Amino acid sequence: GACNPRYSGVLERAFSLRKAHSIKDMENTLQLVRNIIPPLSSTKHKGQDGRIGVVGGCQEYTGAPYFAAISALKVGADLSHVFCASAAAPVIKAYSPELIVHPVLDSPSAVHEAEKWLPRLHALVVGPGLGRDDALLRNVQGILEASKARDIPVVIDADGLWLVAQQPALIQGYRKAVLTPNHMEFSRLYDAVLRGPMDSNDSHGSVLRLSQALGNVTVVQKGERDILSNGQQVLVCSQEGSSRRCGGQGDLLSGSLGVLVHWALLAGPEKTNGSSPLLVAAFGACSLTRQCNHQAFQKHGRSTTTSDMIAEVGAAFSKLFET
Numbered sequence: 001g002a003c004n005p006r007y008s009g010v011l012e013r014a015f016s017l018r019k020a021h022s023i024k025d026m027e028n029t030l031q032l033v034r035n036i037i038p039p040l041s042s043t044k045h046k047g048q049d050g051r052i053g054v055v056g057g058c059q060e061y062t063g064a065p066y067f068a069a070i071s072a073l074k075v076g077a078d079l080s081h082v083f084c085a086s087a088a089a090p091v092i093k094a095y096s097p098e099l100i101v102h103p104v105l106d107s108p109s110a111v112h113e114a115e116k117w118l119p120r121l122h123a124l125v126v127g128p129g130l131g132r133d134d135a136l137l138r139n140v141q142g143i144l145e146a147s148k149a150r151d152i153p154v155v156i157d158a159d160g161l162w163l164v165a166q167q168p169a170l171i172q173g174y175r176k177a178v179l180t181p182n183h184m185e186f187s188r189l190y191d192a193v194l195r196g197p198m199d200s201n202d203s204h205g206s207v208l209r210l211s212q213a214l215g216n217v218t219v220v221q222k223g224e225r226d227i228l229s230n231g232q233q234v235l236v237c238s239q240e241g242s243s244r245r246c247g248g249q250g251d252l253l254s255g256s257l258g259v260l261v262h263w264a265l266l267a268g269p270e271k272t273n274g275s276s277p278l279l280v281a282a283f284g285a286c287s288l289t290r291q292c293n294h295q296a297f298q299k300h301g302r303s304t305t306t307s308d309m310i311a312e313v314g315a316a317f318s319k320l321f322e323t
């Protein structure tokens with residue numbers, strides 16, 4: 001691998017990017033995020049700023065899909081759908097009147113039911129609170145394949161990444177996929193795809209290699225610093241957050257990313273100065289999540305929960321992107 005000139009060129013670029021990484025780089029990338037945000041306008045119709053679908057929610061987990069779907073709305077999507085198992089649907093509906101909830105994932109006709117909605121969706125977020133039931137995962141596999149066939153961008157998180165670790169071919173080479181693994185999910189994926197443990201001293205290289213091995217899907221490794229790559233470029237997001245690590249923060253990130261991915265692809269590479277739109281979108285979602293965490297922690301300290309972070313989305317968004 002390292003002797004291949006193309007590969008070492010990429011690595012060099014990644015390393016020099018790491019060295020050059022600074023507050024200034026972060027600011028420059030934030031500017032690109034600002035460029036992709038659609039202006040609010042009185043001439044737009046409902047739906048134009050985003051119709052997002054979240055695929056997840058089962059008997060055990062109802063919070064995660066709710067967090068993802070409500071975050072998409074709070075960031076600025078017009079409509080947010082949840083495709084979940086039937087047991088989760090009344091619970092999710094009861095959390096919020098703003099979400100459209102489809103209790104289809106455990107039905108034998110799940111793929112068909114979800115497919116009916118796909119033409120109306122701009123992006124899918126697959127995995128928050130999905131669980132690991134085989135029958136459910138088979139249906140999600142069908143929904144993913146149908147989404148790819150329609151060229152719909154997909155953010156894959158949580159148990160969606162479990163599915164991808166079992167079957168990397170599902171997203172191999174799909175340029176409209178963004179994966180958002182936490183520490184554990186990343187090492188599981190890395191093991192499955194590269195057939196060996198990652199080098200924990202070289203997280204940049206590991207993220208870069210995983211993205212390349214998956215055919216340049218965008219990979220966001222969440223952690224103390226978020227490391228993002230599309231196999232060509234590596235970005236680091238170290239926006240100040242807090243030391244509070246309550247569950248659900250990743251769901252806020254993947255839900256926000258669903259909207260930002262749609263906006264970034266609409267804006268195109270002219271608006272992102274040649275950088276990959278998906279990478280810019282991912283950087284935006286990471287910055288936003290960490291800023292929400294920072295603001296919520298200032299108010300609530302140790303008692304901060306993801307609901308407190310969601311309450312900060314508006315102010316955090318303005319602070320980062322509307323300055």
Ligand SMILES: NC(=O)C1=CN([C@@H]2O[C@H](COP(=O)(O)OP(=O)(O)OC[C@H]3O[C@@H](n4cnc5c(N)ncnc54)[C@H](O)[C@@H]3O)[C@@H](O)[C@H]2O)[C@@H](O)CC1
Nearest residue numbers: 061062063064128129130131158159182183184247248251
């Ligand atoms: N309220 C809810 O309904 C929530 C449901 N969740 C769902 O729970 C399911 C399982 O998600 P998990 O994230 O637990 O996935 P995993 O079952 O893969 O576990 C990840 C594990 O890694 C550990 N971990 C995380 N960061 C680490 C680090 N830096 N170093 C070492 N260990 C680390 C965590 O403690 C966790 O136990 C998913 O469906 C997820 O969406 C979560 O999203 C949390 C909120």
Ligand SMILES: Nc1ncnc2c1ncn2[C@@H]1O[C@H](COP(=O)(O)OP(=O)(O)OP(=O)(O)O)[C@@H](O)[C@H]1O
Nearest residue numbers: 182222223224226241247248249250251253289290
């Ligand atoms: N040590 C850390 N310091 C600062 N921020 C962190 C740290 N670890 C994670 N984060 C941030 O928290 C957010 C969620 O990351 P995390 O690794 O908790 O995801 P997750 O495990 O998928 O969460 P969830 O509980 O929603 O499933 C990301 O924005 C990430 O940048």
Ligand SMILES: [Mg+2]
Nearest residue numbers: 158182250251
């Ligand atoms: Mg998660």
